[in-house]
Amino acid sequence: MPCIMRLAILMTLALHPETGMGGRAKRKQRLAEDKLRPYLGRVSPEDLCDLLKCHSPIGSWCQVVSDGGGVLAPKCVCPRTCPRHVCSPVCSKRAPVCSVLGKTYGNECLLHKESCRKRHRTGLAHMGPCIVPRSVCSDVELGQFPYRLLDWFLLLSRMGGSYHSPPPPQSCLSHAQRRTLAERWFAQLDRNRDGELSRRDLRKLRYKRMPLERCARRFLQSCDTDRSRKVTLQEWTACLVDRSEIWFQDFMSVKMGSHQLCPVSQPRL
């Protein structure tokens, strides 16, 4: 597609943002498809597909389909069948692919088929297999995960801050400071502010580059002690702070916050 034509379409999409309260996926989808309608027949439907963002059905992808009157148009659809193999019948340009969740699919069609089935929008991270294969979280790793996670939160909290001397390690924090750190992150992660962390709240957390990221799901499941599928602040601090301290003391046989190893002055977070 010529650059000018692509620019014109993009400007049209930008000048008519999909506003409206609620932003219902179906309506957004209809609007997005309507905006491309003037270009049908002038621009190849494959190129229009590249510009069409799929909101509905959830997990769908853009395919060129006949609109019934014989006109080929881009449309967001859920694939019913996909070629099982990378080269069936011909090698796809987009095979294999890696999703943002770190899972490799034989082709992009399979990714969307699963997304549609699970009714969960899953983005494409990059072409080719995921570089780091998904691995399992061992019991030993799960044991140290709360400490590593708290350490990581502390690092993120300090990033961008200025200090004259290197900040003390997490093991020097007092129990109260550790709780404050965990509470701050709870508030930050609880995006809908209902006082509980749901899987939706934690989606952002899981896919950041944190140490032992593969343990995140198992860890969060273990925090939900009453199996309510949500983690309360009490569950969160017990899971993150108490288990960090137990692990550290067992592993290092040193009391956390010991002044023998830490600066005498109480460190700030």
Ligand SMILES: [Ca+2]
């Ligand atoms: Ca929440």
Ligand SMILES: [Ca+2]
């Ligand atoms: Ca719970």
